[in-house]
Amino acid sequence: MPKLRQVALIAFDGFQILDITGPASVFSAANDALGKPYYQVVTVSAKGGLVTSHSGISIQSQSYKSSKLVSIDTLLIAGGSADGLEALTRNEPFMKWITQAAQMARRYGSVCTGAFVLGHLGLLKKKKVTTHWGSCQKLATLYPETEVDANALFINQGKLWTSAGVTTGIDMGLEMVAQAHGVEIANVIAKRLVLYARRPGYQSQFSPLLKAQENAVPQFLKLVEWLGKRLDQNIDIPRMAEQAAMSERTFYRKFTQCFGETPRDYVEKLRLDNVRILLSSKASLKQIASLNGYPTAAQLTKAFAHRFGVSPAFFRKLHCQEAHD
Incomplete structure (x- = not known):
């Protein structure tokens, strides 16, 4: 033995x-x-x-x-x-x-x-x-x-x-x-072990959802959960305001006060954090872009590089070697 x-x-x-x-x-x-x-x-x-x-x-x-x-x-x-x-x-x-x-x-x-x-x-x-x-x-x-x-x-x-x-x-x-x-x-x-997901080491100690649960009012908590299930869809302010049961102007003002950033920036943060997780899978960049509401891989690459300072391909090579194995 x-x-x-x-x-x-x-x-x-x-x-x-x-x-x-x-x-x-x-x-x-x-x-x-x-x-x-x-x-x-x-x-x-x-x-x-x-x-x-x-x-x-x-x-x-x-x-x-x-x-x-x-x-x-x-x-x-x-x-x-x-x-x-x-x-x-x-x-x-x-x-x-x-x-x-x-x-x-x-x-x-x-x-x-x-x-x-x-x-x-x-x-x-x-x-x-x-x-x-x-x-x-x-x-x-x-x-x-x-x-x-x-x-x-x-x-x-x-x-x-x-x-x-x-x-x-x-x-x-x-x-x-x-x-x-x-x-x-x-x-x-x-x-x-019934884990929600196997989390990579580079994932933040504070997820956007956790931050929302700590700071957000009830309407926005439900909205964040709703957003997380629809990252592949076209999500604009009118649609989010409707989901939160507010006028567009009131929604924009209250959301920005609550989260410290605009609704558009917050949605992009949710998408790019999800992209970072999906890069550890074997999904192609085109598939990952589609799953997160980016029409093309090129648009995803531009947004990802703007936030994280590196391209998705380089990030995957650096952190997610198993995706290539």
Whole structure:
């Protein structure tokens, strides 16, 4: 029987439970999708035994002293409460063990604010990383030699992987599986976990829909959902105003006040964000243009380059290699 690849998840009192259970669910589901044991998921803590999460739910763990460094393939540090992280970094023997494990593992990284532990250990120097949006500025201030991307869901830099936090640990785990076993297996796992979509790392931590849900009045919330289902259609202000049950002038004024941009600009943002996701598929640029309301691929290319600074073809080549495989 081939040797299992061990995924060691670092927990501590006050950890964010989804930072552990999210990646753990991905790797255990990978075993099911592959039809054979391939990954062995273990939770590692300072003392072993029960570790209590920030939500009050406890999970079983093994002590780092009983864990074999040579067995670890992937090492991921969970995020959690500030007090919990501080207590973890004060445990010098455990910190030394984590440093050795990261150096010996095929890959290492963090979920959410676990990035602060890596920064404390000097493992983020001259690297591009991400963490939870609410902690990005603090991470950048504490570790100025690190480039912190506040937008990305997750980032891979060689052996180092970092994710924005909470559910994005699932996205990062799926990408790890995709690199090892192919996109098809990752998609099977995403379906098994009942995910809305398998999100790429370059997708923003804040989707246009999420921003709308946070800021918009009820009429506009329904409108945004309506727009998302009709990106391939001709959508103008009269049609949107009718959907929102307002006069065109009132609609334009209230929409612009609510979203900080014109209805036309907002619709284009929705379309181009959707284009960016579809570029990871095998759909042709012509098909993607049609699905998002652009009459031609040339018009899509012009709009995409204006917003993102690169052509769709170059973006696909840079970020979405599997679309060519």
